[in-house]
Amino acid sequence: MSFAFRQFQSQTTSAHLAQTMALLTLTSAELRQKIDAELANNPALELLEERTCPTCHRPLPPHGHCPVCSRPSSNAADEPIVFISPREDFFAGSGSGTSTEDMPEDNTATATEDLPTYVLRQVAPELDPQDRGLAAYILTHLNEDGLLTTTPLEVARYHHIPLSRVQNIISIIQHADPVGVGSACPEEALLVQLDILAESCEIPPYTREAIEEGLNLLSRHQYQELAHQLKISLTQTKEIAAFISENLNPYPARSHWGDSRDPGNAAMQVFHHPDIIINYLNDQPGNPLMVEIIMPLAGTLRVNPMFRQALRQAEENKMEDWKNDLERASLLVKCLQQRNNTMKRLMQRLVVLQRNFIINGEASLVPLTRAVLSKELEVHESTISRAVAGKAVQLPNKRMIPLSMFFSRNLNIRSVIKEIIERENRPLNDSELVRLLAKQDINIARRTVAKYRAMEGILPAHLRQIPGSSTT
DNA sequence: CTATGGCACGGATT
């Protein structure tokens, strides 16, 4: 008896563990799918309409956060507020507000899909069937920046079709999600992005001209020169530069739009919606941080009590199935709680450790490994890995970054290099950078500096001269 | 000759 019980116990816990692990890896969008699927074919599971806070189980105002959990705790002002935030609206199919083009976003391959496939799936519906192959062909000729490695003319010649048709297809491709993808050069990509942006917001005058005629000057920060060429003021030129670096991206495949350059790994991961949102309480900088862990559900998930009752009067042959359903349902609910709990503890600690990073930006990132954190939280390191992988975070400045960036070992160094180079007027070579970095207690090899510099998309010293009269 | 980028190796991380 006791043996049987123990066996039962260990079975459930191992299943429990396995499923918690599985749930932990899922992003909020994937979680939504999983739950939807489960709701659809498991009658024992029930979604209560009433919204209660998943953390403290108190009723929730219609569209607000939990009044208890999001209240600043009185004594510790620095303590971040971490809570699970039910945000079904994010996933309500008609998500038209966000930056993404409309996509059947409920598909499984969000994280690991490569760029050509990702784009092709967007453009396919807009194309004639016979043009789809052509689009696929074109998309195989993208470099890692999302730019074309061939020319429309070559494609047309190779396939013996009119140039205009190729151009037409490319134009459609360019308007797909990494906007500007499939352009021939950075200039073209920027112009496409500019066109799209122009529909929804104000653009500084002469931006187009600046891109067309002076991108070289622009990228070398030679504003004086550019202002002269465009016959506009220096202030205007700087405005344009700021606008471009803030809103446009010359290399569509490099994911980040917000800041100047793609930090993190060069892997392009397009995030549709965040899994975690970090903000100041009431949007007031200076207030404690408020961390929302997105739960893609509005109601409360639980085992249907009616089903439990019905089980008693079940027919013999169905009994087995029903029991099974019930088992699965309660397991899911438990595991979901477990997952939320883990995420909460993880973020709680993470936000404390990386507070400066969240507030002040990349340079303040503290080097941190998953192993260290796993020890602190007393969980297995693979748990942290799973929890972190593939998740997106929205920072208070509205930038979207992968959660894994919190564990980046070199991001802070890279941003220091970026700062140094931006501030200096004389182009510094890599060895000089090594020396400057050493002064800030950053000791890395010359070769490594070169690599970081490249990662930041910064040209080598001899190519960013100031007095270079190089025209395009 | 100097500054960089490529390749590949060993150690750390996941």
Add this chain to the structure above:
DNA sequence: AATCCGTGCCATAG
């Protein structure tokens, strides 16, 4: 066990 990362060595461009 697989992957990532920093680095040293070497080839190459200027």
